[in-house]
Amino acid sequence: xxxxxxxxxxxxxxxxxxxxxRIWVPAFVACGVMCSPALILESQAEPVHGIAxxxxxxxxxxxxxMDYVNPNAPKGGKIAYGAQGSFDSLNPFLLKGVSPRxxxxxxxxxNVYEPLLARSADEAFSLYGMIAEWVDMPDDRSSITFKxxxxxxxxxxxxxxxxxxxxxxxxxxxxxxxxxxxxIKRIKAIEEPGDKQIRFVFxxxxxxxxPLLIGMLPVLPSHAIDPEQFAKSGMYQFIxxxxxxxxKVDAGSKVVLKRDPNYWAKDLPIKVGQDNxxxxxxxxxxxxxxxxxxxxxxxxxxxxxxDPARWANQYDFTAIExxxxxxxxxxxxxxxxxxxxxxxxxxxxFENRRVRRTLASLFDxxxxxxxxxxxxxxxxxxxxxxxxxxxxxxxxxxxxxxxxAPYLDTIDPDILDGSYMPVSGADTRAIRKLLGAAxxxxxxxxxxLKNGVMTNSQTNTPLAFEFLxxxxxxxxxALAYARVLERIGVQMEIRTVxxxxxxxxxxTMDFDMMKMSWSASLSPGNEQMARWHSxxxxxxGWFNQAGANDPAIDAMIDALLAARSQxxxxxxxxxxxxxxxNGYYVVPLFHKADQWVGMWKRIGVPDDEAKVQPLAGYRxxxxxxxxx
Numbered sequence: 001x002x003x004x005x006x007x008x009x010x011x012x013x014x015x016x017x018x019x020x021x022r023i024w025v026p027a028f029v030a031c032g033v034m035c036s037p038a039l040i041l042e043s044q045a046e047p048v049h050g051i052a053x054x055x056x057x058x059x060x061x062x063x064x065x066m067d068y069v070n071p072n073a074p075k076g077g078k079i080a081y082g083a084q085g086s087f088d089s090l091n092p093f094l095l096k097g098v099s100p101r102x103x104x105x106x107x108x109x110x111n112v113y114e115p116l117l118a119r120s121a122d123e124a125f126s127l128y129g130m131i132a133e134w135v136d137m138p139d140d141r142s143s144i145t146f147k148x149x150x151x152x153x154x155x156x157x158x159x160x161x162x163x164x165x166x167x168x169x170x171x172x173x174x175x176x177x178x179x180x181x182x183x184i185k186r187i188k189a190i191e192e193p194g195d196k197q198i199r200f201v202f203x204x205x206x207x208x209x210x211p212l213l214i215g216m217l218p219v220l221p222s223h224a225i226d227p228e229q230f231a232k233s234g235m236y237q238f239i240x241x242x243x244x245x246x247x248k249v250d251a252g253s254k255v256v257l258k259r260d261p262n263y264w265a266k267d268l269p270i271k272v273g274q275d276n277x278x279x280x281x282x283x284x285x286x287x288x289x290x291x292x293x294x295x296x297x298x299x300x301x302x303x304x305x306x307d308p309a310r311w312a313n314q315y316d317f318t319a320i321e322x323x324x325x326x327x328x329x330x331x332x333x334x335x336x337x338x339x340x341x342x343x344x345x346x347x348x349x350f351e352n353r354r355v356r357r358t359l360a361s362l363f364d365x366x367x368x369x370x371x372x373x374x375x376x377x378x379x380x381x382x383x384x385x386x387x388x389x390x391x392x393x394x395x396x397x398x399x400x401x402x403x404x405a406p407y408l409d410t411i412d413p414d415i416l417d418g419s420y421m422p423v424s425g426a427d428t429r430a431i432r433k434l435l436g437a438a439x440x441x442x443x444x445x446x447x448x449l450k451n452g453v454m455t456n457s458q459t460n461t462p463l464a465f466e467f468l469x470x471x472x473x474x475x476x477x478a479l480a481y482a483r484v485l486e487r488i489g490v491q492m493e494i495r496t497v498x499x500x501x502x503x504x505x506x507x508t509m510d511f512d513m514m515k516m517s518w519s520a521s522l523s524p525g526n527e528q529m530a531r532w533h534s535x536x537x538x539x540x541g542w543f544n545q546a547g548a549n550d551p552a553i554d555a556m557i558d559a560l561l562a563a564r565s566q567x568x569x570x571x572x573x574x575x576x577x578x579x580x581x582n583g584y585y586v587v588p589l590f591h592k593a594d595q596w597v598g599m600w601k602r603i604g605v606p607d608d609e610a611k612v613q614p615l616a617g618y619r620x621x622x623x624x625x626x627x628x
Contacts, residue, residue, distance in 0.1 A: 046136060047134040047135065047136045047145075047147065048061070048134060048135060048136070049061040049128060049129050049134060049135075050117075050126060050127060050128040050129065050135070051117075051126070051127055051135055051137055051211075051212065051215075052123065052124075052125065052126040052127075053124065053125035053126070053208070053209060053212060053523045053525070054124070054125075054523070054563075054565070054566050054569060055566070057120075057123065057126040057127075057128065058120070058122070058123050058126060059120065059126075059128065063269050064269055064272065065269055065272035065273055066120060066121070066122070066269075066270065066272075066273070066274075067122060067610060067611040067612045068121055068122050068606065068610045068611070068612055068613060068614045068619060068622060069272060069273030069274055069606055069609075069610060069622045070273050070604075070606035070609035070610060070622065070624070071272050071273045071609075072273075072609070073273045073274075073276045073604070073606065073609075073622070073623075073624040074276065074604075074624050074625070074626075075259075075276050075278070075624075076276075076277070076278050076625055077276075077277055077278060077279075077602075077624070077625020077626075077627070078277055078278060078279040078280070078281065078625060079277045079279075079280055079281070079301050079302070079603060079620075079623065079625065080280075080281040080282075080283060080299065080300035080301050081101070081102070081108065081280070081281070081282045081283070081300055081301070081302060082282075082283055082284075082285055082291050082294055082295060082299070082300040082302075082303070083100075083101055083282060083283070083284050083285070083291075084284070084285055084286075084287060084288055084291055084471070084499065085098070085284055085499035085500075085503075086098070086252040086253065086284050086499055086500060087099055087100040087251075087252055087255075087284065088233075088234070088251070088252060088500070089233040089234055089235070090103070090234075090235050090236065090237055090246065090249065090255075091230065091233050091234075091236065091238075092104040092105065092113075093172060093175075093176050093177060093180065093218065093220075094175060094176065094177065094230075094231070094233050095177050095178065095507060095540070096232075096233040097233035097234065098499075098500070098503050100255040100282055100284075101282050102255065102257060102280060102282045103246075103255075104218060106119075107620075108280075108282070108620065109275070109280075109620065109621040110242060111242050111243060111244040111257055111275075111280060112239075112240040112242045112244055112245070112246060112257065113218045113219075113220065113240035113241070113242055114130055114131055114218065114219065114240065114241045114242045114265075115130055115131065115215065115216045115217055115218055115219065116129075116130060116131045116132040116135075116146050116165070116214075116215045116216075116217065116219060117129060117130055117132055117135060117146075117212070117215035117216060118130040118270055119216065120270075121614035121615060121616060121619050122612050122613075122614055122615055123615070124521065124522035124523040124615070125212065125521070125522070125523030125525075127212055127215050127216065128270050129149075129270070130265070130268075130270065131146075131148060131149060131152045131160055131219050131241065132146040132147060132148060132149065132215070133147045133148070133149040133150075134146075134147050135147075135215065136199075137211050140204075140205040141202075141205035141208050141210070141211050142201065142202055142203075142204055142205045143199055143200060143201045143202060143211070144199070144200050144211035144214060144215065145193060145197060145198070145199040145200075146165075146197065146198055146199075146215070147194075147196055147197050148160055148161060148162060148165070148196040148197070148198070150196070151264055151265075152241065152264060152265070153241060153262075153264040154221045154224065154239055154240065154241045155239045155240060155241065155242075155245055155260050155262075155263075156221075156224065156239055157262070158221060158223055158224070160219060160221075160241060161196060162192055162196060162197070162198045163222050164219050164220065164221060164222050165198050165219055166190060166198070166222075167220065167221075167222035167225075168217065168218060168219055168220045168222075169184055169187070169190070169217075171220060171225070171227055171230060172184060172217070173185065174227070174231075175227070175230060175231040178530065178536070178539055178543075179526075179527070179530050179543070180217070182526070182529070182530065183210065183213050183214060183217070183526065186202055186203065186207070186210060187200050187201070187202065187214070188201050188202055188203050189201040200214050206558070206561070206562050207526070207561045207562065208561060208562060208563070208564065209523075209525035209526050209561055210526070210561075212525075213525070213526055218240070219241065220238070220240070221238065221239055221240075221241075224238055224239050225238045235249065235251060237249075241264070241265075242260075242263075243259060243260055243263045243265070243266065243271075243275040244257035244258060244259055244260060244275070244280060245257065245258055245259075245260050247279075252284065253283065253284050254281065254282070254283045254284065255281075255282050256279060256280070256281045257279065257280040257281075257282075258278065258279050259275070259277070259278045259279070263275075273606070273622060274621045274622055275621060276622075276623065276624035276625070277623075277624070277625055278625075281300070283299065283300060287471070287472065288307070288471060288472060288473065289472075291303075292310065292314070295598060296317045296318075296319065298319065298324075298600060301599065301600045301602065301603050302597060302598070302599050302600075302603065302620070303597065303598035303599075304595070304596075304597055305596040305597065305598060306473075306596075307373075307473060308372075308373040308374050308376035308377065308592070309372060309373060309374060311327075311376070311596050312374045312376070315327055315598060319600070323601065324600060324601060325598055325599065325600050325601065326598075326599060326601055327596070327597075327598055328596075328597040328598070328599050328605070328618075329594045329595065329596060329597075330594065330595040330597060330613075330617035330618040331593075331594055331595075331613070331617060332594070332595055332615070332616055332617035333522075333613075333615040333616075333617075334387070334519075334520060334521055334522065334615055334616055334617075335382075335383075335384040335385055335386060335387035335389060335390065335520035335521070335522065336380065336385035336386050336387075336520065336591040337383065337384070337385065337517065337518050337519045337520035337591070338380055338382070338383045338385070338516075338517070338518045338520070338586065338588065339380055339515070339516075339517045339518075339588075339589045339590065339591060340380065340515070340516060340517075340518075340586035340587055340588050340589050341363075341467070341478075341481065341513050341514070341515055341516075341586060341587040341589065342513065342514060342515075342516045342545050342546050342585060342586050343356050343359075343512075343513060343546060343584075343585055343586065343587075344509060344511055344512055344513065344514075344545065344546065344547055345546055345547040345548070345549070345585065346509060346537070346547040347465070347512050349463065349464070349465050349512065350465070350512070350513075352445050352446075353583065353584055354441060354444065354445040355442065355445050355447075355463070356583075356584040356585070357441070357584040358438050358441040358442055358445070359438075359485070359490070359587065360422070360423070360584050360586070360587045360588070361423040361434055361437070361438060362434060362435070362438055362481070362484045362485060362488075363422075363424065363481055363484070363587050363588075363589070364424065364425060364431060364480065364481075364484050365379050365422070365424040365589075365590060366424055366425065366426055366427075367480065368477060368480050368590075369590060372476060372477070372480070373590075376592060377590035377591065377592055378590060378591055378592070378593065379421075379422055379424060379588065379589075379590055380422070380588045380589055380590055380591050381420070381421055381422045381581070381588055382577055382581070383518060383520060383577050383580050383581075384520050384524070384573060384577055385520075385591060386591075386593075387520070387522065388570060389520075389522065389524070389570060389573040389574060389577065390574070390577060391415075391418070391574040391575075391577040391578045391581070392418070392420070392421070393418050394418045394574070395416070395417050395418040396416050396417075396418070396574075396575070396578065397571055397574070399567070399568070399571035400571050400574055400575040400578070403555070403556060403559050403571065403572060403575045404416075404552070404556075404575050404578070404579075406552075406555070407551070407552035407555070407579070410552065410582070411552075411578060411579070411582045412582055415578050415581050415582050416578065420581060422588045431484070435484075435487055435488050438488055439488055442454060442463070442488070446458060447463055449488070449489050452489050453489045453491070454488060454489035454490050454491075455489075462489075462491055463489070463490045463491070464490070464491035464492070464493070465491075465492060465493075465512035465513055466492075466493045466494075466495050466511070466512045466513070467481075467482070467492055467493065467494045467495065467512070467513045467514065468495055468497065468502065468505060468506075468511040468512070468513070468514040469494055469495065469496045469497075469502075469514070469515070470496065470497060470498070470499055470502035474496075474515045475494060475496055477515070477589070478492070478494045478515075479494065481587070482494060492513070506545070507540055508540050509540065509545065509547070511545075514545070515589075516545055516586070518531060522615070524560065524573055524576075525560070525561060526561065527543075528557050528560070528576070529557050529561075530543040530544065531543045531544055532544060532546070532548045532553050532557065532580065533548075533553070533554055533557055534548065534549040534550065534551070534553070534554055535554075537549050546583075546585035546586065548580075548583060548585055550579060550583055552579040552582075553576070553579045553580065553583070556572060556575050556576035556579050557576065559572040559575070559576075560572035560573050560576055594617075595617040595618060597618065601626070602625060602626050602627055603623050603624075603625065603626065604623060604624045604625070604626040605618070605622075605623055606622050606623075610622075
């Protein structure tokens with residue numbers, strides 16, 4: 001915000017009486033001196049309708065709606081989703097418990113709770129006013145100020161105010177997921193520069209993403225939440241300010257959301273053409289087989305398909321043949337991320353990087369892709385695959401080398417010169433060569449074959465570990481991997497558990513190896529700290545499953561967060577990608593180029609009506625009901 005300083009009258013400009021009346025008068029009152037309404041001090045920034053991580057937002061202040069929506073989408077009807085597993089909590093903001101989809105998540109929509117700023121779906125990382133009418137962020141990003149909209153309301157009609165924002169900050173700092181607490185602890189001061197305004201002050205602007213992440217925090221009702229009950233998780237319900245209300249809950253199996261008829265933001269440009277259903281139902285099923293059978297019968301409307309075998313062979317049921325269901329393909333402009341078997345490096349068996357590198361070379365992708373997935377997958381190698389941020393196939397640039405200078409002698413030459421690719425034997429002969437090389441590499445790491453078992457020469461313990469699975473697909477891929485490992489005496493036991501036990505063991509890092517997927521965007525930031533930073537190694541949570549503890553990774557995360565230009569940012573992310581690859585924290589698996597979606601035709605999608613498509617491929621908040 002602009003604060004008048006009688007000791008530094010520089011960079012003066014004239015503003016209209018209306019502008020001064022609406023925005024700046026509270027600042028004048030705060031200055032404690034006589035201030036002219038015509039002359040004010042200009043700061044590095046001024047209130048705007050939206051902000052971007054790099055550059056400027058795409059949409060001007062007077063935009064009528066987002067380009068990826070159908071602004072005339074009809075309102076009404078229902079949509080049902082299916083999900084595997086269960087839930088035991090209605091609180092999506094805690095680490096404790098598993099909450100249902102659809103309350104507060106990007107894939108199903110921010111239906112019940114809303115943030116100060118909302119993200120657009122056709123930009124790398126831009127935010128626009130949601131609960132906040134405007135935002136003020138100086139160029140050095142040492143602070144960020146929000147003005148709460150006068151019309152913003154919770155679903156019970158209670159006005160949203162600054163106290164609700166401060167209450168949410170305290171609540172999430174004390175009880176929220178580690179990612180929330182990590183952001184909030186870097187707030188050095190909270191100020192109220194004017195009516196319905198709140199400013200967050202940071203120690204410095206070194207983390208240039210932090211102000212945007214603060215804008216993406218939810219705002220929760222101080223008058224309607226008992227912090228003690230909130231912290232216990234469970235089926236404790238509390239209201240939000242979003243377009244939907246929690247209507248019905250069958251614990252563990254179903255949640256139904258209904259449209260709030262008094263939703264305060266329905267006419268905001270950022271909401272036009274979205275939130276079109278009167279009812280959203282999310283129903284849970286015990287396994288993928290039951291899930292798919294329910295979709296075929298029309299129990300729910302959309303099947304987000306990940307199994308190429310099923311996509312190729314099982315979408316031939318009656319509803320497909322009579323035209324009631326169609327197979328849809330959506331193109332995603334985002335990096336493909338990483339799907340992999342992750343090594344838990346906290347476990348002694350995986351402490352040695354050479355052991356991890358050797359085991360990572362033994363996944364027979366060609367066989368798995370051909371025999372299990374009809375050749376529809378491509379091998380993954382980068383954490384930002386198929387994007388300008390990936391380091392695959394590119395030698396390290398001079399800018400990258402400057403960032404990596406203290407660590408260059410620890411990085412494999414093929415990773416630096418761009419020739420690295422995940423190893424996979426194309427035929428039986430190539431597999432035999434890989435197995436021979438693996439035995440030699442493990443020998444240099446202190447292992448040898450004893451009676452057909454790969455054994456640590458010092459401790460006399462076998463090279464053995466457990467793979468934790470929760471789905472048939474995970475079992476199937478793991479079995480293919482285990483068969484190769486068995487040929488060199490490495491023992492991998494596959495343990496399949498129910499979803500509740502699986503998620504609990506995942507959160508508490510109680511596993512040796514498991515399948516993980518790390519999504520990627522064109523604007524990676526603080527989520528990488530949660531996933532890979534050494535400070536997160538010994539914290540329970542959902543993120544640093546690998547237990548990464550590498551100063552090179554930490555330094556590259558700092559560099560990408562501090563980047564001020566797109567060029568510097570790209571260099572930092574590529575260097576970061578190289579450090580992750582170099583750690584051999586995973587056995588890279590595969591990715592598909594497109595998104596496969598089975599959809600009952602009663603659901604409408606803004607294909608022709610929209611000017612552009614969302615970067616992520618599909619955006620279900622823009623869909624609508626067309627009738628049976």
